[in-house]
């Protein structure tokens with residue numbers, strides 16, 4: 001299933017000494033909920049590696065690119081025809097703008113960590129609030145993606161997974177796919 005618009009995340013303001021866990025969750029949540037990749041505007045190879053490791057094992061084509069320059073990333077994305085959606089509690093209400101955003105071909109969703117630079121507000125095509133209240137980039141991003149894709153992201157396939165979770169009423173079941181030898185084994 002192809003979700004439209006294609007979405008990418010730009011994580012700005014990441015501080016390696018305190019944001020590793022949240023940034024990792026920004027990556028994993030966005031991957032699980034339909035985004036195609038994340039640009040990390042900080043040098044933290046460990047975080048990028050841990051996201052890419054999960055992405056490789058659980059399938060699909062999600063990527064995390066370490067150490068991008070946030071302004072260049074935005075400018076390049078716009079030159080290629082993409083639109084920039086900045087999540088901020090000061091923005092327009094998600095429910096009022098999401099239908100318009102859904103018509104775009106590809107979007108770069110920007111989430112901050114520490115105080116976001118003032119220029120960001122002017123560079124965004126859409127400044128969007130998920131409720132005009134302070135909360136978290138993970139919850140804002142999850143709700144934004146869910147509204148963008150109207151729940152269809154929950155049925156996404158993640159092709160070529162090494163590990164696949166089998167939904168079970170009780171307990172845990174995982175299938176380990178060995179693509180090289182074309183064998184599957186069940187782990188419970």
Ligand SMILES: C[S@@+](CC[C@H](N)C(=O)[O-])C[C@H]1O[C@@H](n2cnc3c(N)ncnc32)[C@H](O)[C@@H]1O
Pocket residue numbers: 086087088089090110111112113114115116128129130131132133134135136137138140
């Ligand atoms: C924990 S907040 C910190 C924001 C920071 N104190 C500031 O003033 O810019 C981190 C990020 O979460 C996101 N965020 C928090 N509340 C939000 C909301 N109500 N709507 C949309 N995004 C939100 C924004 O992307 C923000 O940059």
